[in-house]
Amino acid sequence: MKDPLALEQTPYDVLGIDPALRQAIARSLQDLPAANQGNLQSRVEQQYRAQVDQAFTRALKERVPHQKAKRARDTLLKATGRAAVALFEYPDDALLRITTGQGPAALSPKVRLTTAVDWETHLKGHLDDAEAAHCLALLWVHWVRYEETRYRAMVGAIPPDDQQGAVAGRNKAALLERVHRSSGRRFAPDRDRCCADEDCPWRGDFLSSAPDVTRMWYCVIGFWSLLAARPSYLTSRFALSKTEAHSLIDGQTRALGDELLDHAESLENAPEATRYRVLELFLMEEIRSARTLGAAGLKVSGVTLPAGPRLLAHLGLREELSRGLETLRKGPGRPEVLEALGLDPTPYGALSRLVREGKPDRALKAIEALPEDERRAPEPTRLTAEVFKTLGQRLDRDGKFDEALAAWSRGLAAAPSDRGLEEEIVRATRAQVRYLIETQRESEAIATLDRVVKILPTAAELKTELARQRYDRAAPLLAAVRGRIARHPITLADLQTVSELVSDLESSVELGLDRARADLEWALGVVEEMSPGGQSNQRARSRLDAQKGRRRRLGFRTDDVPLLLDLLSEFQTAARHGSRRARINVLEVERLLARVRAAPGDRCALAAADRERLREARGADGPGVDDIDALEELLGDFELCRTGGHRGAYTRTAEVRQLLARLLVTRAEGKLTVAFSGPVAQHRMVATFLKRRPSRKTALGVCPLCLKPERAVPGRWTPLRLPDGQTVKVCPVDERVLRLCSALPSRFESGVLALVCQAQNDLARAMTLDPLLETAGRRLIEVREILGRSGRMTAGAASYETPATTGGSGSAIVANLAMVAFVLFVIWLIYRSFWWAVVALLAIFLRAFDPGDR
Numbered sequence: 001m002k003d004p005l006a007l008e009q010t011p012y013d014v015l016g017i018d019p020a021l022r023q024a025i026a027r028s029l030q031d032l033p034a035a036n037q038g039n040l041q042s043r044v045e046q047q048y049r050a051q052v053d054q055a056f057t058r059a060l061k062e063r064v065p066h067q068k069a070k071r072a073r074d075t076l077l078k079a080t081g082r083a084a085v086a087l088f089e090y091p092d093d094a095l096l097r098i099t100t101g102q103g104p105a106a107l108s109p110k111v112r113l114t115t116a117v118d119w120e121t122h123l124k125g126h127l128d129d130a131e132a133a134h135c136l137a138l139l140w141v142h143w144v145r146y147e148e149t150r151y152r153a154m155v156g157a158i159p160p161d162d163q164q165g166a167v168a169g170r171n172k173a174a175l176l177e178r179v180h181r182s183s184g185r186r187f188a189p190d191r192d193r194c195c196a197d198e199d200c201p202w203r204g205d206f207l208s209s210a211p212d213v214t215r216m217w218y219c220v221i222g223f224w225s226l227l228a229a230r231p232s233y234l235t236s237r238f239a240l241s242k243t244e245a246h247s248l249i250d251g252q253t254r255a256l257g258d259e260l261l262d263h264a265e266s267l268e269n270a271p272e273a274t275r276y277r278v279l280e281l282f283l284m285e286e287i288r289s290a291r292t293l294g295a296a297g298l299k300v301s302g303v304t305l306p307a308g309p310r311l312l313a314h315l316g317l318r319e320e321l322s323r324g325l326e327t328l329r330k331g332p333g334r335p336e337v338l339e340a341l342g343l344d345p346t347p348y349g350a351l352s353r354l355v356r357e358g359k360p361d362r363a364l365k366a367i368e369a370l371p372e373d374e375r376r377a378p379e380p381t382r383l384t385a386e387v388f389k390t391l392g393q394r395l396d397r398d399g400k401f402d403e404a405l406a407a408w409s410r411g412l413a414a415a416p417s418d419r420g421l422e423e424e425i426v427r428a429t430r431a432q433v434r435y436l437i438e439t440q441r442e443s444e445a446i447a448t449l450d451r452v453v454k455i456l457p458t459a460a461e462l463k464t465e466l467a468r469q470r471y472d473r474a475a476p477l478l479a480a481v482r483g484r485i486a487r488h489p490i491t492l493a494d495l496q497t498v499s500e501l502v503s504d505l506e507s508s509v510e511l512g513l514d515r516a517r518a519d520l521e522w523a524l525g526v527v528e529e530m531s532p533g534g535q536s537n538q539r540a541r542s543r544l545d546a547q548k549g550r551r552r553r554l555g556f557r558t559d560d561v562p563l564l565l566d567l568l569s570e571f572q573t574a575a576r577h578g579s580r581r582a583r584i585n586v587l588e589v590e591r592l593l594a595r596v597r598a599a600p601g602d603r604c605a606l607a608a609a610d611r612e613r614l615r616e617a618r619g620a621d622g623p624g625v626d627d628i629d630a631l632e633e634l635l636g637d638f639e640l641c642r643t644g645g646h647r648g649a650y651t652r653t654a655e656v657r658q659l660l661a662r663l664l665v666t667r668a669e670g671k672l673t674v675a676f677s678g679p680v681a682q683h684r685m686v687a688t689f690l691k692r693r694p695s696r697k698t699a700l701g702v703c704p705l706c707l708k709p710e711r712a713v714p715g716r717w718t719p720l721r722l723p724d725g726q727t728v729k730v731c732p733v734d735e736r737v738l739r740l741c742s743a744l745p746s747r748f749e750s751g752v753l754a755l756v757c758q759a760q761n762d763l764a765r766a767m768t769l770d771p772l773l774e775t776a777g778r779r780l781i782e783v784r785e786i787l788g789r790s791g792r793m794t795a796g797a798a799s800y801e802t803p804a805t806t807g808g809s810g811s812a813i814v815a816n817l818a819m820v821a822f823v824l825f826v827i828w829l830i831y832r833s834f835w836w837a838v839v840a841l842l843a844i845f846l847r848a849f850d851p852g853d854r
Contacts, residue, residue, distance in 0.1 A: 001090045003142040004107050007149060010085050011072035014064060015055035052076050083238035083248055090138055091237070094131035098122050112143060113209035116219075124315050127303040130233040137223035141256075144216040148263065150205055151213070154179050172210075176202055214275065214371055217260075218347075221283045222311030228253055229290035229306035257283055274369035278350075281366065285350035286310050289343050296340035298324045310347035321345055346379045355383065360390040385415035389424050401432045401448075409455050425452065426459050433465065445469060453511075467511035471519075474504040478519055490526070498526050524581075537574035537582040540567050544589070564593050623659065625667045631660045661770035668762035668779060671755045672736075689720055689730070689738055703731040736786050759783055 002010065056073045060066065075081035098119055099106040106115040116139055123132045151172070157179045179202060200206075210216065227233070227249070234245035257280045264276035286308035294306020300320045312321045325345060328337050344352040354363035364387045367380055374380060388411025395404035408425050415421065429452045436445035449466040453459065478501055481494045502523050508516035544567050547560065568589045574582035623631060689705070701710045703717075708731060710717060715732035722728065730738065760783045766776040 001092050001095055001104065003088075003090065003138060004104055005109070005142045005146040006088070007145060010089075011075045011081070012085065014068055014072035015052070015059050015076070016062070017051070017055050017076075049077060079238075079240065080244050080248055083234070083240055083244070084252070086238055087234075087248065087252065088138060088141070090135055091131050094135055098129075098132050098135060107139070109143075109146075109204060109208040109210065111209065112139070113211065115139070120315060124317070127301060127305050130230055133223060133226050133230075134233070134237075137220070137227045140216060140219040140223060143210065144213065144220055145259075147208075147210050147213055147216065151175070154202070154205070158182050172205070176205060212371070214279070217279050218282075218310065219314065220256075221279065221286050222308065222314050224253070224256065224283070225286040225290040225308045226306065226311055228287045229294045229308075253283070253287060271369060274365055278366040278369050281350040281354075282310070282347075285353065286347075289349055292336065292340050292343060295336040296328055296334070297337075298328065298340065300324055309343075309345050309349060313347050318345075348379050348383055351380075351383050352386075355386050355390055358390075360387045360394070363387045364391070381415045382418070385411045385418040385421045387411070388414070389418075389421050392424065392428070396428050401428065404428065405452065405455070412455065422456060422459065425456055426462060429462060430465075433469075442469065442473060446473065463511045464513070467508040467513035467516070470504040470511075471508040471513055471516045474501040474508075474516075475519065477501055478505075478523065482522075485526075495526070498523050502527060536570055536577075537579045537585065540570035540574065541581075541585060543567060544585070561593065564589055568593065623663065625663055625670065628660065628663050628667065631656055631663065657769045658773075661766040661773050661776060664762040664766040664769070665773065665776045665779065668759035668766070668783075671759040671762070672779075672783070689722075689728075703734055704728055705730060705734040705737075733782060733785055756783060756787060760787070 052073055056069055059069045059072075075085065099115065105111075116136065119132060119136050119139070123129060123136060126132065154175050158175075159182055180200075231242060231245040231249065234240055234249060235242060238245075238248075240248065260276045260280040260283065264273040264280075267273040267276070290306050290308040290311075293308070294304070297304055298321075299305070300307065300312065300317055309318075309321065312318060322345065325341060329341055331337065343349060346352070351363050351366055354360070354366065363383065367375060367384055367387065370380060375384070388407045392404040392407040392411070395401075395407060405425070405428075408421060408428075411418065411421050412425075429448065432448055433445045436442070436448065446466065446469050449462055449469060453462055453466055456462065477497060481497055484491075484494060502520070505516050505520040505523055509520050543563075547563060568586065571582045571585040571589060575586055702708065703710075703713065706713075710729070710731075713731040713733070717729040717731055718735040719727050719729050760780065763776050763780040763783060766773060767780060770776070
């Protein structure tokens with residue numbers, strides 16, 4: 001049966017042969033045995049030839065052009081010609097079977113899309129139904145040709161000035177609106193999306209269910225490739241040999257491709273012209289893929305189906321295609337199987353082939369010609385990244401790194417998560433930076449890294465390299481400025497240099513280079529100190545720190561509000577003059593003011609909220625040693641709220657005290673570890689031991705210094721090898737004493753002693769906060785014993801204890817007064833009697849060098 005939308009006349013139509021007679025002749029010819037095919041002397045052929053001749057004579061009498069009638073007669077007298085005509089007509093029995101008896105009514109434009117969906121559903125369930133596939137191919141071919149004709153008619157109905165916009169838009173609804181307005185008709189669609197005028201020549205276009213033309217061509221490509229990859233169906237259907245079947249389908253395929261190219265030429269330079277050329281590529285690639293998969297024996301849902309990836313994707317059989325390819329991969333490696341496995345199993349194999357063949361420019365134009373929604377699909381997105389990756393590689397090989405980077409940037413914009421493209425950018429950037437550094441162009445290398453990091457912010461390797469390069473550029477200049485500042489007062493040139501280096505150092509720190517943090521702090525300090533508001537900020541900060549030291553344990557009170565307001569004004573003035581740190585101080589003072597002015601209950605709630613924020617910021621590990629100062633402030637707030645009688649402050653105060661005590665113990669242990677784990681030479685410890693050990697020998701298992709047995713002092717005992725070859729063990733306490741007394745050089749000894757004294761203060765504070773904390777008490781006793789045995793406990797406590805935790809200042813004053821009295825007494829003895837002075841000095845000498853005190 002001929003399609004109702006078929007536009008061209010068939011040879012049967014030219015000669016006026018009755019459709020019923022035509023079908024009878026076709027069935028008779030199809031039933032001929034193979035031996036009689038093409039034998040014009042057979043009875044059926046003779047009858048058929050006579051009927052064609054009669055029709056030819058009748059057509060000439062009806063004034064049909066002679067050449068046209070002769071071409072129709074010659075076509076019908078050849079088996080391949082008759083097959084070419086029948087190829088574009090529906091098999092009647094199949095049409096009735098798959099349309100459930102509807103016949104031609106199912107092919108009207110209004111319900112044609114519904115019919116196509118029903119036929120595709122039938123084919124999906126019956127993949128071996130070749131006649132259904134034939135019907136679907138004809139449905140889409142005739143329909144898309146009809147829509148193309150109607151489209152050209154609508155464009156022709158528009159004035160020439162508006163035709164360019166109509167071609168570029170290619171939107172049927174918008175085009176129909178333009179046609180109506182240009183013809184003077186009132187555009188008022190009714191409820192059925194149809195023109196309200198009964199005599200409207202475009203009323204059928206309003207009623208048509210046709211989808212987008214590009215989608216229709218995709219369906220033509222898919223189903224025609226299935227028909228072209230089944231020559232056995234053509235041989236059985238039209239009584240042709242294999243050679244004739246291949247020649248027939250290849251000729252019709254070339255004609256279909258030429259039709260697409262003709263559409264492209266008619267559109268000239270419009271973007272849609274490239275789209276038609278891409279469709280022609282898709283057609284040829286889909287047929288090649290279908291034939292390759294069919295030759296390899298691909299099975300889809302248990303049926304050997306020579307279908308291309310686009311058709312299988314359209315039918316929703318992509319997973320079955322993947323399983324079929326996996327089955328082929330596990331089978332024998334025949335050449336046709338290997339060729340099938342090398343195909344791109346996506347509908348865009350033609351574009352992949354262009355990329356593999358080194359034609360990324362053509363592939364890019366083809367991708368850009370796709371509809372916008374289709375370009376955002378996963379496969380085109382991947383291909384876009386691959387195209388730009390190939391283009392960038394080509395440009396990079398030609399020494400055009402900037403242009404290559406621009407191409408890769410476009411690829412990342414299309415596919416931000418493409419891992420291969422990211423790796424290519426990193427590789428090329430590293431090579432470019434290495435080349436720039438080798439040619440003494442460090443600034444260009446940094447600029448290149450900076451650009452790439454902005455394009456690819458997830459490249460940790462490049463960020464680290466950028467941080468290192470920035471720091472390496474800033475470090476020598478910063479060291480030179482430091483040297484000049486140490487010898488001479490800072491100048492404006494030095495300040496300008498430091499200000500310029502701050503950006504490099506800040507960038508290095510932000511990119512994760514921790515060793516630049518100290519230099520950044522120093523540079524910011526210099527800039528801060530020399531800025532107009534730096535000195536006023538420092539003065540105000542000193543006053544605030546002093547007040548915080550006085551209020552550490554009890555917190556700020558209401559009578560501190562005037563001081564805080566004064567400090568806030570100074571910090572705000574310093575911030576207006578460019579002080580960065582003053583802005584942070586403003587926020588801190590505002591928080592303190594809000595806390596002081598709040599009622600006890602509100603203040604407790606604010607402190608509790610701060611504690612929760614601190615806990616959330618630190619995650620599952622909770623607050624750490626760095627949060628001790630913040631916890632001290634919270635404790636002061638809770639103590640003040642508890643004094644004010646707020647009930648909720650009691651429990652919170654106890655929790656903060658316990659947490660703060662544990663953190664103080666942790667910090668003290670860290671300081672002790674640093675103090676006693678320094679680089680101390682073994683021979684210095686031995687030398688100190690030889691000076692301090694008692695003259696008498698000690699038994700095995702006993703510490704030679706404290707004379708305590710090994711079982712009485714737990715912990716690891718340290719062995720010391722003496723010069724005479726003897727090995728002795730000292731207890732853990734004396735081992736730390738030896739390390740403390742052996743610290744070299746002497747300027748480091750005070751630092752080690754300061755750490756021990758600070759640890760003692762932390763442990764004492766922890767015991768004050770939580771007297772039941774056994775770890776703090778045990779460590780405090782150990783530290784005091786270490787300081788006592790080293791002979792430095794009094795001096796260390798007097799020199800290094802902080803004012804907040806010093807508890808022995810009164811005894812130090814008494815000791816100083818006693819020393820003054822003793823000196824006066826010696827002077828008096830010298831005045832009274834020389835010999836008495838000698839005796840006294842001798843006693844002092846012996847006391848000073850008594851080994852037992854050391």
